[in-house]
Amino acid sequence: MACGSTKLWNGEATWFCCGSAWGPCASAGGGACGTCRSSALQAAWPNASKACWDITRPDLCGEDIPRRGCGSVMKVRHDCSGASVCVTVSDCGPRTRSFCSESTCCDGVCRTNRVIDLTPAAFSAIGSLSSGTLPVSIFE
Amino acid sequence: MSAYRTGDPLDRRRFLTTAALHGATVVGATALGAVDADAAFAAPIRPLDPAVAESAFAEGRITAINDDVLAVAGSYGDHSRVRVTGATSVWKARATTAADIETGDGLYARGVPLPDGTLAADAVWVNIVNLHATIRGIEKTRLHLAHGQHEIVGNLMAETTSAAYGTASPTADLSRLTIGQSAQVLGAWRPSDGSVDLVRVAVAPGAGRRR
Amino acid sequence: MSALVRDLASLVLAGVLGPAGAGKLFGRGTARQAPRTALARLLRDGGRAALALRVLGAVELLLAAGLLAPPATPLPGAAAALLGAGFLGYLGYARAAAPGSSCGCTARQDAPLTWRAFVRAAAVLAGGAAAALAQQPWWTAAGRRPAAALCLVLAAAAALTALAADPDRRWRMPLRRLRLRITGHPLAATGAGTAVPVAATVELLERSRAWQSVSRVVRSALLDHWDDGGWRILQFAGVYGGGQAARPVLVLFAVDAGASLDTVREPAVRVSVLDADSGAPVMATA
Numbered sequence: 001m002a003c004g005s006t007k008l009w010n011g012e013a014t015w016f017c018c019g020s021a022w023g024p025c026a027s028a029g030g031g032a033c034g035t036c037r038s039s040a041l042q043a044a045w046p047n048a049s050k051a052c053w054d055i056t057r058p059d060l061c062g063e064d065i066p067r068r069g070c071g072s073v074m075k076v077r078h079d080c081s082g083a084s085v086c087v088t089v090s091d092c093g094p095r096t097r098s099f100c101s102e103s104t105c106c107d108g109v110c111r112t113n114r115v116i117d118l119t120p121a122a123f124s125a126i127g128s129l130s131s132g133t134l135p136v137s138i139f140e
Numbered sequence: 141m142s143a144y145r146t147g148d149p150l151d152r153r154r155f156l157t158t159a160a161l162h163g164a165t166v167v168g169a170t171a172l173g174a175v176d177a178d179a180a181f182a183a184p185i186r187p188l189d190p191a192v193a194e195s196a197f198a199e200g201r202i203t204a205i206n207d208d209v210l211a212v213a214g215s216y217g218d219h220s221r222v223r224v225t226g227a228t229s230v231w232k233a234r235a236t237t238a239a240d241i242e243t244g245d246g247l248y249a250r251g252v253p254l255p256d257g258t259l260a261a262d263a264v265w266v267n268i269v270n271l272h273a274t275i276r277g278i279e280k281t282r283l284h285l286a287h288g289q290h291e292i293v294g295n296l297m298a299e300t301t302s303a304a305y306g307t308a309s310p311t312a313d314l315s316r317l318t319i320g321q322s323a324q325v326l327g328a329w330r331p332s333d334g335s336v337d338l339v340r341v342a343v344a345p346g347a348g349r350r351r
Numbered sequence: 352m353s354a355l356v357r358d359l360a361s362l363v364l365a366g367v368l369g370p371a372g373a374g375k376l377f378g379r380g381t382a383r384q385a386p387r388t389a390l391a392r393l394l395r396d397g398g399r400a401a402l403a404l405r406v407l408g409a410v411e412l413l414l415a416a417g418l419l420a421p422p423a424t425p426l427p428g429a430a431a432a433l434l435g436a437g438f439l440g441y442l443g444y445a446r447a448a449a450p451g452s453s454c455g456c457t458a459r460q461d462a463p464l465t466w467r468a469f470v471r472a473a474a475v476l477a478g479g480a481a482a483a484l485a486q487q488p489w490w491t492a493a494g495r496r497p498a499a500a501l502c503l504v505l506a507a508a509a510a511l512t513a514l515a516a517d518p519d520r521r522w523r524m525p526l527r528r529l530r531l532r533i534t535g536h537p538l539a540a541t542g543a544g545t546a547v548p549v550a551a552t553v554e555l556l557e558r559s560r561a562w563q564s565v566s567r568v569v570r571s572a573l574l575d576h577w578d579d580g581g582w583r584i585l586q587f588a589g590v591y592g593g594g595q596a597a598r599p600v601l602v603l604f605a606v607d608a609g610a611s612l613d614t615v616r617e618p619a620v621r622v623s624v625l626d627a628d629s630g631a632p633v634m635a636t637a
Contacts, residue, residue: 014324015270020215022201022246023329024269024292024336038248039199039214051391080558081566095272098322099344103307105612106558120265121197124250128572129265130231130550131557132326132340144630155630156586157579160603162632163623166561227588227599227627229571234549262588263572277527280537284527296538302548309612310550315542319528340550 003086004075004139009065011115012104013076013136014094015123016044031091033070037119041085043074044093044117052092061100061113068140075139076116076126080106083126085118093117104135111135198222198249198259205243209258212247221258222249232266233328233337234300241266244331267329269336275321275343283317283338285325293335294325301338306345317341355499358492360481361418363507364431367475368418372411375404390441410434418482423489428482435476442468467514474514549576551611552583556604558612561620565589568624569602583608591624591633599627 017025018036030036032048046056047065058065068074068089077084094117103112116138120129127134144155200214210222224230224238228251232240241247241264248268251261273292277284283294302310303317317323321343327336391400414434417427485492493500531537553573556562571588578584587602605621626633 016272017269021199022215023267023331024271024287024290024334037216039197039216050396054391080563082563083566095322098272099324099342101307101345102342104558106563120199120248124197124248124263124265125195127557128231128263129248129268129270130326130339130572131553132270132324132342135558153577153579153584156601156603156625157577157582157584157605159623159625159630159632160584160605161582161621163603163605163621165619165621166559166564227571227574229574229588231572235573235575262570265572276524278531278537299546300548302550309554310548311611311613312544312546312548313542314538315536315540317538319524319531 003073006140008068008074008138008140009115010079010135010137011063011111011113012102013116013118013123013134014114014132015120015129016091016093016117017120018042018044018091033090035070036090039121040090040119041087041122041125042090042119043076043087043122044091045072045074045089046092046094046096046115048089048092055092056094056096058096058113058115060097063096063113063115065096065115073140074116076118076122077137077139078126079109079111079135079137081126085122085125087118087122090119091117102133104133106135109135195250195262196253196259198247198251200247202241202243202245202247205241208238210241210247210249210264212249222247222251222264223254223258223260224264225260228261229263230266231264231268233297233339246329246331267331269325269327269329271325271327271336273323273325275317275319275323275341278317278319282335283341285323285336287325293333294327294338294341295330295335297337297339302340304340304342306343310340314341317343354486355492355496355503357481358485358487359489359500359503360478361423361428361485362489362493363504363511364428364475364478364482365415365418366504366508367478367511368411368431368434369415372408372413372415375408376412377408390445419489421488423485423487425483425485428479428485430479432476432479432483435472435474435479438472438475439469442472471514474511547583547609547611549583551613552576552606552608553585555610555612555615555618556585556606556620559618559620561604561618561622565602565622565624568600578608581608582606588627589624598633600633601625601627601630 017038018031019038021038032052036042045068046058047053047067048069070089072089073086075084075086094114096114099114101112102114103110116136123129144152198212198220200212202210203213204211208224210224212220212222214220230236230238230241245266247264247266249259249261249264251259254260271287273285273287275283276286281296285292285294301314302312303314304310305316324342325338326340327338329336390403394400394403414427414431568589568591569587570590573585574588575586576583582605585604589600589602590597591600592598603623603625606618610618624633625631
């Protein structure tokens with residue numbers, strides 16, 4: 001996938017639901033950008049806007065994550081398998097500050113802090129939804 | 141290969157166990173731990189088989205089950221048909237089989253689109269939810285969770301529900317959960333009453349202290 | 352009775368505005384919560400929103416003092432009614448600007464815009480109007496009919512408690528915490544278990560070198576698992592080879608059933624790939 005090769009960040013990826021949905025996700029709404037859908041290859045970024053940053057506060061975990069607004073395209077690569085997926089920033093998240101210093105390792109190399117939230121479509125393209133978190137590298 | 145073909149699942153498992161234990165042993169390499177993380181991960185990625193079509197995804201509520209095909213009504217009025225075979229993994233609070241799937245269940249499916257318009261599923265996750273919640277109450281059989289403005293009951297399941305504390309791996313020990321903790325809750329939603337069967341409750345490192 | 356309600360409105364309203372104003376003005380949570388309110392959107396800045404909230408707190412405190420203390424004039428009541436009307440207008444705006452939570456990760460658990468907020472604002476508006484129309488100061492009215500006044504204040508306090516934002520956090524959570532402290536943790540017994548959950552084994556596997564080496568073959572998520580003789584067997588489905596030679600396979604991993612990432616950093620994982628139709632091994636080494 002040719003959606004980015006310049007290293008942007010790395011950390012943990014989790015997944016979330018958005019848009020029209022079933023179950024407890026039904027109340028999720030279209031997200032901070034208004035376009036978020038669980039079935040699309042999309043992501044939530046902790047610094048999608050100033051207001052978003054104020055909620056996620058990755059700086060409290062030592063992550064000075066750069067601003068990438070709605071519509072930014074990124075490649076997310078699962079560090080353990082090399083599988084990757086291209087996503088569009090469509091929401092604000094994850095709430096990095098609530099899980100400071102949480103880490104996910106792959107063969108001894110660890111990624112710390114939740115830095116990106118993927119839709120089920122994007123997350124399942126590179127890992128199993130039942131895994132919850134993945135160590136990832138992010139490119140743009 | 142008679143044991144492999146037998147109808148008895150125990151025989152089949154025994155056969156597969158023997159096969160698995162004859163497999164090659166791969167041990168994690170410590171050398172990686174000593175080098176720069178980024179350099180270690182920068183090794184070229186083996187390309188996926190180009191002959192295999194890019195995977196597709198389906199989402200929605202199951203409206204009907206016809207043999208091995210699930211009719212799925214998407215959340216945006218779209219419809220899809222998901223084919224579940226013996227090679228499809230089925231998750232519904234645990235690794236299970238297609239027999240556990242019911243009409244009305246929610247689903248995420250990943251697979252390969254077939255020429256007949258169905259999605260040949262590699263994996264389906266039934267009713268799976270992954271919520272950021274706050275623990276508001278703890279009882280013997282359930283947790284009370286606040287998810288945004290909604291209250292959700294989380295059912296504890298013996299031998300299935302695990303807790304992950306910070307960076308430690310999941311454990312059956314739930315005694316360190318406390319009221320007020322922020323938690324990432326992975327579980328299976330029950331369409332009948334809206335509660336969630338808890339599979340994994342992950343709390344932040346050092347959780348329990350006030351933010 | 353309605354005259355008593357009107358005359359005591361200043362007292363009750365001061366009881367509402369005073370603590371709310373003090374909370375906003377001096378509370379440590381104001382700066383943390385401000386960016387998540389619709390006010391921040393209106394002012395386009397979390398810091399300005401925090402400042403506005405503190406100013407509002409000071410105004411509420413001043414009004415409470417004006418309502419409580421002599422001289423008894425209709426002015427503080429009228430100002431409070433104006434404030435209530437302002438609250439209603441702001442809530443209407445906030446509802447339109449942010450009709451629900453934006454997503455699972457940014458759900459505003461600190462500032463739910465519920466019907467309670469609207470009723471509270473309406474109560475401030477009505478209370479202010481009543482206080483402005485009062486015939487006599489509240490202390491005179493209460494002195495004349497102390498029993499009725501006490502009942503009225505208690506009823507108002509009960510109604511206000513019910514209207515308080517997030518009743519769950521205010522009193523249900525502390526009660527549950529207290530009960531846990533007295534009766535012990537209801538899940539204490541789970542602490543004794545030593546079995547490693549399957550989730551921990553899957554985690555161990557998915558972070559292992561063995562997984563990295565065959566993940567390109569694996570297509571499914573976990574299909575089945577079982578324990579046998581101290582081993583935990585994990586079964587996946589996959590496709591081996593490409594083009595015409597591609598064939599469905601089973602991918603089996605055998606891991607020590609008692610191992611997790613807490614106990615072993617370099618797990619020894621046995622990997623085998625079997626033809627899905629015949630059960631014959633198709634890959635000797637990973």
